[in-house]
Amino acid sequence: MRPGLPAETTDRLARVLHTLRMRSTFYCHAELGEPWALQMPAIPDSISFHVLTTGTCWLxxxxxxxxxxxxxxxALVPHGLGHDLASTETSAAGPRVDLLPQQYLTEHYSVLRHGGSxxxxxxxxxxxxxxxxxxxxLMRALPSVLFVGGDTLSAASSIRDTLRLMAGELSHPQPGGEAVATRLADILVVQAIRAWLANNPDTGSGWLRALHDERIGYALEAIHNEPxxxxxLERLAQLASMSRSSFSxxxxxxxxxxxxxYLTRWRMNIAHTxxxxxxxxxARLATELGYQSEAAxxxxxxxxxxxxxxxxxRQR
Incomplete structure (x- = not known):
């Protein structure tokens, strides 16, 4: 089957989702009494997620x-945007969550108790x-917020299972628990993105649509596999079976x-990581990523x- 047919584009996206790796920054179990409100600060290059286990709140x-x-x-907030959580739709903005007193169970996990009675x-x-x-x-291609409702049974079921495992690891810290929670966060984010994609098959413009495109997606995967x-430009256009101008x-x-x-940005992101x-x-990265000199x-x-x-x- 020629790459680019519908089954192939689905496989292409599945391969991308399979390789995604996140780094945990922080987890918090929040116990909140009405009235309450919290500010979530903007954190560049991050994804925030919030799962309501009891009650209601507004994002x-x-x-x-x-x-x-x-x-x-x-709720998944992909672009590192600052946002508010509150007990009512019209609640005034609350304090920044990272400035509130919390019970730190580990360096990366806390319990927060806040609000009224x-x-x-x-x-x-x-x-x-x-x-x-x-x-x-992928994050650039996502909307400003993704929701997966608890009534979306097929998606919510797998997400609930993941959350139950994550809560177990975080509520009873033990050696290796944070590493397990990090992997579970990877899974949770991918599950949420999958659920969003399943309900939004027409992803509009952007990287996801390019990945789905019969010709451009084939060239993209070639770049990803052999950066x-x-x-x-001519070689990539040939892969896509297009003229250089049409392909570009x-x-x-x-x-x-x-x-x-795009090729340069992809290479530099690999090098940065x-x-x-x-x-x-x-010098080693220059050779591996196709540059003729370290200076270039x-x-x-x-x-x-x-x-x-x-x-x-040096920062490493």
Missing amino acids: RLPDADPRELRAGDL DRSAQLICGVVSFDDPAARE GREWT TRFTELTGVAPIA RLRNENTTA FNRAFTRIIGHTPGTIR
């Missing part, structure tokens, strides 16, 4: 209508971040950047990432 984001959450609902709500909240280049591209190959126009229309600019997490060098690699890295490779390596 408010800038330039969006407030949304009520009920027990069993999951009336009807209570309980939430499991988390903040995860990502270095993976596929995760970065260090000596790709040119279509690629840019879907992804928002030209093909070679590896410099942060591995004992590697700019350094210039591209600094232009895309905003810091030199040496700066990122």
Whole structure:
């Protein structure tokens, strides 16, 4: 079967979701009594998730209508946006959650008790971040908030199972518990994205639509699989069975950047992750990612990432 047919595009997206890896930043089990309100600060390159286990609450984001959450609902805020949680739709903004006194069970997990003495709500909240280049591209393509309702039985069932396992790991901390919770957060985020995609098959413009495109998706996956190959516009267009001009126009229309600019960004995101997490060098990465010289690699890295490779390596 020629890549690009509907079954192949589904497999392509499944492969992307399979490889997503997040880094846990923080988890919180919140016990809240009415009246209450909390501010969630903006955290760049992160995803916040909130699962209501008891009661109701309202989620408010800038330039969006407030949304009520009920027990069993999951809300995912993909773009690191600051937002509010409150007991009522019209509650005044509350204090920043990270400035409130909390019971820290571990460095990355706390129990927060806040608010009045009336009807209570309980939430499991988390903040995860990502270095993976596929995760970065996927997050750019998502809306400002994703909801998975507790009444969406097929999706909610698997999400509830994941949350139950996560709650068990976090409520009784033991060696390795945070590592398990991090993997479960990976699963939870992917489950939420899958549920959103299942209910929104027409993903509009952006990276997801490009991945689904019969011709452009084939070229994208080639870049992802072999980022260090000596790709040119002509070679990528040949993979897509298109002329160079038609391929470049279509690629840019879907992804928002030209093909070679996308290739460069993908390479630099890989390099950034590896410099942060591995004992590697700019010279080695330059060779592996298809650059003729370390100087050319350094210039591209600094232009895309905003810091030199040496700066990122020292931060590691």
